[in-house]
Amino acid sequence: MVTQKIILDPVTRIEGHLRIDTRVDNGQVIEAWSKGEMFRGFEALLKGRDPLDAPVITQRICGVCPVSHAIASCKAIEAANDLRVPANGRLLRTLVLSANYLQSHILHFYHLSALDFVQVEALLDYSGRDPVLLDLRHWARGELNSNRVLPVAPFLPKLPGDYPGNPEWNLGALGHYVEALDIRQEAHRMAALLGGKIPHTATLVPGGLTLLPEAAVLEDFRTRLRRVKRFIENCYIPDLLRVARLFPAYAETGRGVERYLSYGAFDEADAVWMPAGVVKQDGYAPLDLSLIREETHASFYRGNSQEPPQGAAAPVPQPDKPGAYSWLKAPRYDGLSYEVGPLARLKVAAAAGHRPIAQALAAFLREAGLAEHQLPSTLGRHAARALEAQLIAERMEHWLDQVDPAAPAIAPHQNRMTGTGVGLVEAPRGALGHWITLAAGRIGSYQCVVPSTWNFSPRGQGQDPGPVEAALLGTPINPDFKGLEVARVVRSFDPCIACAVH
Amino acid sequence: MKLTRRTFLKDAGLLLASLGLEPSLLPRMADALEDMAGGRAPILWLQGLSCSGCSVSLLNSESPGPADLITRYLSLYFHQTLSAATGAAAKDAVETAIAKGGYILVVEGAVPLGIKEACKFADENFSEQLLRAARAAQAVVCTGTCAAFGGVPAAPPNLTGAAGVGAALKQAGLARPLINLPGCPTHPAWLVGTLMQVLKSGLPDLDDQQRPTRFYGHLLHEQCPLFAQYQKKHFAQALGEEGCLFKMGCQGVVTQADCSLRGWNGGVNWCVRGRSICIGCARPEFALDPQFAFFRLNENDLY
Numbered sequence: 001m002v003t004q005k006i007i008l009d010p011v012t013r014i015e016g017h018l019r020i021d022t023r024v025d026n027g028q029v030i031e032a033w034s035k036g037e038m039f040r041g042f043e044a045l046l047k048g049r050d051p052l053d054a055p056v057i058t059q060r061i062c063g064v065c066p067v068s069h070a071i072a073s074c075k076a077i078e079a080a081n082d083l084r085v086p087a088n089g090r091l092l093r094t095l096v097l098s099a100n101y102l103q104s105h106i107l108h109f110y111h112l113s114a115l116d117f118v119q120v121e122a123l124l125d126y127s128g129r130d131p132v133l134l135d136l137r138h139w140a141r142g143e144l145n146s147n148r149v150l151p152v153a154p155f156l157p158k159l160p161g162d163y164p165g166n167p168e169w170n171l172g173a174l175g176h177y178v179e180a181l182d183i184r185q186e187a188h189r190m191a192a193l194l195g196g197k198i199p200h201t202a203t204l205v206p207g208g209l210t211l212l213p214e215a216a217v218l219e220d221f222r223t224r225l226r227r228v229k230r231f232i233e234n235c236y237i238p239d240l241l242r243v244a245r246l247f248p249a250y251a252e253t254g255r256g257v258e259r260y261l262s263y264g265a266f267d268e269a270d271a272v273w274m275p276a277g278v279v280k281q282d283g284y285a286p287l288d289l290s291l292i293r294e295e296t297h298a299s300f301y302r303g304n305s306q307e308p309p310q311g312a313a314a315p316v317p318q319p320d321k322p323g324a325y326s327w328l329k330a331p332r333y334d335g336l337s338y339e340v341g342p343l344a345r346l347k348v349a350a351a352a353g354h355r356p357i358a359q360a361l362a363a364f365l366r367e368a369g370l371a372e373h374q375l376p377s378t379l380g381r382h383a384a385r386a387l388e389a390q391l392i393a394e395r396m397e398h399w400l401d402q403v404d405p406a407a408p409a410i411a412p413h414q415n416r417m418t419g420t421g422v423g424l425v426e427a428p429r430g431a432l433g434h435w436i437t438l439a440a441g442r443i444g445s446y447q448c449v450v451p452s453t454w455n456f457s458p459r460g461q462g463q464d465p466g467p468v469e470a471a472l473l474g475t476p477i478n479p480d481f482k483g484l485e486v487a488r489v490v491r492s493f494d495p496c497i498a499c500a501v502h
Numbered sequence: 503m504k505l506t507r508r509t510f511l512k513d514a515g516l517l518l519a520s521l522g523l524e525p526s527l528l529p530r531m532a533d534a535l536e537d538m539a540g541g542r543a544p545i546l547w548l549q550g551l552s553c554s555g556c557s558v559s560l561l562n563s564e565s566p567g568p569a570d571l572i573t574r575y576l577s578l579y580f581h582q583t584l585s586a587a588t589g590a591a592a593k594d595a596v597e598t599a600i601a602k603g604g605y606i607l608v609v610e611g612a613v614p615l616g617i618k619e620a621c622k623f624a625d626e627n628f629s630e631q632l633l634r635a636a637r638a639a640q641a642v643v644c645t646g647t648c649a650a651f652g653g654v655p656a657a658p659p660n661l662t663g664a665a666g667v668g669a670a671l672k673q674a675g676l677a678r679p680l681i682n683l684p685g686c687p688t689h690p691a692w693l694v695g696t697l698m699q700v701l702k703s704g705l706p707d708l709d710d711q712q713r714p715t716r717f718y719g720h721l722l723h724e725q726c727p728l729f730a731q732y733q734k735k736h737f738a739q740a741l742g743e744e745g746c747l748f749k750m751g752c753q754g755v756v757t758q759a760d761c762s763l764r765g766w767n768g769g770v771n772w773c774v775r776g777r778s779i780c781i782g783c784a785r786p787e788f789a790l791d792p793q794f795a796f797f798r799l800n801e802n803d804l805y
Contacts (some may be wrong), residue, residue: 008588011589012583013585015554016549017621037623038621038622040551040620040654045657053792056781057657058788060553060686063558063559083697120691132709136573139573149542149602150599154580154581154585157595158588159587185567189770192770195776196778197557199553199687200686202776208742210741210778212777317620319620410741413799415521415800433506482589498553498554
């Protein structure tokens with residue numbers, strides 16, 4: 001069989017501008033390239049600004065996970081200024097972060113990914129009594145009977161594929177697609193209750209949060225949380241289990257590099273809930289930040305550098321650089337690419353000896369009919385994300401209980417003329433780090449190493465593929481589907497390209 | 503369930519209330535909604551140098567809510583974050599829409615006029631795709647400060663030569679009816695309300711920056727609940743303190759937007775109610791001057 005090229009350009013239903021090129025031989029992917037197609041230059045524009053501008057500006061890297069950038073930035077500045085955030089500030093930040101996790105995970109499963117697994121046309125034959133589905137059916141039929149171009153957009157057209165004929169699944173998932181729109185919005189109201197507004201919060205500043213956590217606001221938050229939590233338990237988790245039953249082959253695709261990195265996340269009053277570390281074939285190891293380098297050999301930036309993030313100069317764009325094919329840099333840990341995200345967080349937590357998470361993961365895998373060795377897979381990533389949403393929603397009540405409505409959430413600001421700091425957090429998509437250097441009280445240098453930069457990284461110095469490029473290898477391809485299988489593997493990583501390039 | 507006049511009247515009532523418009527507009531607004539539901543208001547949504555924050559904000563629309571918006575009112579020919587179409591199907595959807603024309607083009611994100619390869623879609627530079635799409639549009643709506651005025655991507659040193667859509671069209675000598683809806687992100691009510699008005703009565707009243715006066719006609723400060731504190735000179739002296747935030751750097755005094763009346767995320771909160779400052783995210787100058795810090799806390803260290 002002749003080698004064939006499958007190109008997905010653009011990959012939609014993700015954040016940002018991504019193109020995936022593959023070479024297919026003998027019915028499977030034998031080579032893949034992940035190409036970030038958008039660059040803005042955040043690191044260059046931060047230089048010379050007031051340090052307190054950084055949390056405001058870096059949130060604008062991403063409209064899906066601005067909270068994570070705000071927290072990473074605040075922490076970097078706090079480290080550089082030796083500021084300690086009071087317990088209330090840590091807890092409230094964690095609540096804003098986790099509220100946005102819930103909206104992000106729900107958005108990802110239902111609105112970005114589910115359409116890859118659902119036969120939308122099943123709607124046209126719906127004969128039940130659910131008012132939401134009847135409404136949708138009426139709309140879809142009306143669209144198809146009109147002479148409009150692109151009827152039933154944005155749900156159609158879509159790639160041809162092996163969508164299941166199971167009407168219960170198709171209609172249930174479409175109904176939950178609609179309900180999930182309201183639920184993710186509710187999660188955003190929760191984030192705004194404590195964050196001021198969202199996307200792009202207002203109250204998260206170095207030292208803590210500007211607002212006073214009034215008891216009535218906390219109770220409002222709790223009521224909304226229970227609604228979101230019910231949806232996760234009654235819809236998200238069961239739907240994930242249905243996907244696992246309907247698409248068992250996807251437990252065998254998208255394996256990846258099987259190296260996982262997590263910075264640890266969810267600060268509690270005096271501890272961190274999810275532990276940090278790295279996991280590879282020989283087991284768990286604590287995190288060593290000095291092993292991180294960003295490589296630019298295949299990236300559209302001048303020079304082939306291999307720099308640690310601390311103090312690195314902003315990259316200089318060179319779109320015509322020979323051999324380069326992406327605006328993403330290639331982060332490496334001890335010279336190797338690592339996967340980040342919910343799967344990595346749970347793997348690291350379990351390997352680090354976090355027993356409740358390890359037990360929940362084992363139980364969930366049993367329920368989904370997945371063996372542990374199938375966790376690194378397209379399906380495994382979706383499962384890890386759903387389980388994480390459930391675990392976080394449960395933990396949030398505990399964090400809420402610990403907030404003291406009478407105590408301040410912020411430490412007084414102080415500004416040093418020089419210093420360095422790193423702020424680490426986990427975004428919904430994985431490990432996020434901001435590195436700052438202060439010079440004469442201003443930002444001397446700023447570097448962001450972002451989750452999708454790790455996952456969607458192009459080849460590095462040694463021409464080694466990035467995690468998604470590696471995960472695509474071996475994916476079975478039906479040429480009639482025009483790349484649907486590739487899209488499914490790619491989306492399981494929850495790409496955020498505005499983040500990845502910034 | 504069939505859509506009835508009653509449904510449109512109900513949604514129109516909610517919309518008018520959230521927009522702060524007069525109840526006498528109810529029948530016209532219901533007409534507009536019905537037109538949209540009939541698929542006569544196709545939207546082509548393109549993303550340039552963006553963070554997708556305005557797309558996420560659209561999904562936070564309260565009345566109509568996101569499900570009704572997507573299925574009943576907005577005919578989203580193409581939206582990069584929501585469309586099922588991917589790869590070649592996505593490119594085809596955009597091309598089909600452009601060939602048909604007559605849509606409202608919503609643009610999110612700035613346009614890289616310097617390094618044109620800094621934003622691509624289906625192997626075409628976004629700056630060129632934008633011109634093709636704008637030529638066939640009945641109107642261009644720039645959602646967010648990036649699309650309107652450049653925003654954060656255009657802050658110095660502006661490596662990509664990022665500019666707002668208006669500037670990009672002007673450079674290409676292309677005149678289209680254009681509306682700017684700055685905000686980082688745009689408030690969903692500003693966007694949805696504007697789309698309804700464009701549909702029903704053409705362009706809304708715009709100021710000299712092409713912003714609808716309905717939403718951007720007043721300084722945020724004039725309607726701020728802390729205005730009385732400002733007059734009494736009761737100022738917060740540190741972050742987290744009570745009082746007017748003017749001395750912390752609040753830009754409500756120079757920002758034209760109605761956040762202080764409208765609130766955000768269903769009105770549950772907004773920046774100043776959270777005791778933070780207005781960072782002026784809806785200002786044309788937002789983020790463009792590196793010497794103009796958002797917070798004033800470090801001024802004494804510098805001068």
